[in-house]
Amino acid sequence: MLSVDPKQAPIKDIHGYLLGGAAPRPIALVSTVSSSGARNLAPFSFFNAFSANPPLVVFSPSRRLRDSTVKDTYTNLLETKECVIQAVTYDMSQQVNLASAEYDSEVDEFVKSGLTPIESEVVKPPRVKESPYQMECKLERMISLGTGGAAGNLALCEVLRFHIDENMFDKGVMQPDRLDLVARMSGAFYCRASGAAVFRIPRPGKSPMGFDGLPECIKSSPTLTGNDLAQLAGEESVPNLADACAAVEAVPQPSGASEESFYRFLDNLDYKQALGTARALDGQNHSDITRLYELAAHCALESAGDTEFAWNVALYARRASL
C-alpha cells in the first residue's frame, strides 16, 4: 500500500488522492449572480447533502492551487447569499464541462455553455432548464478552511425550493435510469449512474446474525465471496439443515448433465438449472462437487439476491461437516 503523510506530500498529489478515493462524487452545477447582476455558472464536485431537517447541502468553491485566488462562485455567494444547485445528467455533461473553464468574471457561462437560464421562484440566480433536479438555496454560512492554494471553502446552503421533474419518479422513488446522473472520479474520469452501474442492496433486517453467526465451514468457503457471505449473514438465523436438504433434493435434474452444461446455465444466470445439473453430477461422483454447489449459491446471490436458495444450497454443499 502507498502510505502518505499529507504534511510531507505536494498539495497536487493530495488533491489527486482525494479525487481518486472520495469518489464517485455528485456534481453540483451552481448558478449565482454578482452584486452587479452578472450571471455565473460552474460545476463543483466537492459536494453533498448533510441534513434533511433543515435541508442543507454543502459544496466547496476552493482557492485555486496555482495562486490561491478565489472563484467567482465564492465571491458572488458572499455578495448576494443565493445560488441554485442543479444535478448534472449525462446529456448535459459536456456543456457543464464547458462551463467549468476559467472565464473572466464578467463572462456569462450560460452563454458560453449553451445551457438555458430559466427564472427561479425565490432567489435571483436562474435555474438551468436542462437539469431535471434543481434546488434554490440561500447561503447559510461560508466556512473558509484556509488561505493557501487549494484550500476549501464550505458553502453551507439551505434549500428553499426543490424543483424535480415528475417523470423521474416511480412509486415515489427517483429512478437512476431516468435521471442518468454523472459523477466525478479521479483525473478526467466520470461515471454514469445508470444502466449496469446501478444495483440494489436492501437494508439488512432488524437483527441479522452477522458473520459470527455463520457456520465455520461456510465462512471459510474458497468459493463464496465476502458479498455472498454478507447476504447470508443478513438473515436472522441459519435455516434448518433437513429443510434445506429437502428443498435442494426436490430440484429436478436435467437429462444429459455435464460440467459444460453446468457452466452454461451459470453464464445464463439460471442458477436453478445449474443446481439441478450439479445434483446430477453429484450422483456421478464429480470430484469438485462442493465448488459447483457453491458456485450455484454465489450465482443466486450475485444475480438475484436469492438468499433462501443460496442458504439451502450452501448448507447442502457442506452437509457432511454440519
Ligand SMILES: Cc1cc2nc3c(=O)[nH]c(=O)nc-3n(C[C@H](O)[C@H](O)[C@H](O)COP(=O)(O)O)c2cc1C
Ligand atoms: C466536474 C467538475 C467538478 C469540479 N469541482 C470543483 C470543486 O469541487 N471545487 C472547485 O473549486 N472547483 C471545481 N471545479 C472547477 C471549477 O468548476 C472551475 O474552477 C470554474 O472555473 C469555477 O468557476 P467560477 O470562477 O465561475 O466560480 C470542477 C470542475 C469540473 C468540470
